[in-house]
Amino acid sequence: MERFRATLNPGQPHYDGDPSFHYANIHALRCNAMKYFPCYFRKGQLTKLFFLFPDPHFKKTNHRRRIINTYLLAEYAFALREGGMLYTITDVHDLHVWMVKHLDAHPLFERIPDAALADDKAFQVIFSGTDEGLKVDRAAGDKFPAVYRRMPYTPSMMPLMGTGGAGAGASSGHAVQPMG
Numbered sequence: 001m002e003r004f005r006a007t008l009n010p011g012q013p014h015y016d017g018d019p020s021f022h023y024a025n026i027h028a029l030r031c032n033a034m035k036y037f038p039c040y041f042r043k044g045q046l047t048k049l050f051f052l053f054p055d056p057h058f059k060k061t062n063h064r065r066r067i068i069n070t071y072l073l074a075e076y077a078f079a080l081r082e083g084g085m086l087y088t089i090t091d092v093h094d095l096h097v098w099m100v101k102h103l104d105a106h107p108l109f110e111r112i113p114d115a116a117l118a119d120d121k122a123f124q125v126i127f128s129g130t131d132e133g134l135k136v137d138r139a140a141g142d143k144f145p146a147v148y149r150r151m152p153y154t155p156s157m158m159p160l161m162g163t164g165g166a167g168a169g170a171s172s173g174h175a176v177q178p179m180g
Helices: 002-008 033-040 060-065 070-079 093-105 121-125 131-138 155-161
Strands: 046-052 080-090 109-112 144-150
Touching: 033 070, 046 070, 070 080, 070 093, 080 093, 080 121, 093 109, 093 144
Parallel strands: 046 080
Antiparallel strands: 080 144, 109 144
């Protein structure tokens, strides 16, 4: 928390002594993102989203509680501006596979190869810039990152985005017919 406060106060030392880590508009919010995320952000407001060592919810009955899932990705895409970045990292390989599978399936996110992120400071910091990341370092554990770019919406994506949700006609079993 001290490193976070230091980035907000010009008189305080900067993260690892690097003055480029000084920000004027950064905040941390602790809430249930599954319920309240859309209440805090307007369309295209965010440039970066970070999911660093999220709870893996190992039991299959709790997979619906994972922070990266089909339904929440639509919320994240709404708040993230086109070209914005979504960063994930975990020390649980099964969770990494889950997140990559869901992000790859979403038409508004495109994976960026790790090699293309060599100059991205945020990508470098996610490995050891958190207490959880340092804990994994101490245990000599593996870390599994994945970074995605928010792609622009095109009308041709509509059939892809309309599947799998509880939209109109989903509960009655009737197909939704286009008007025209």
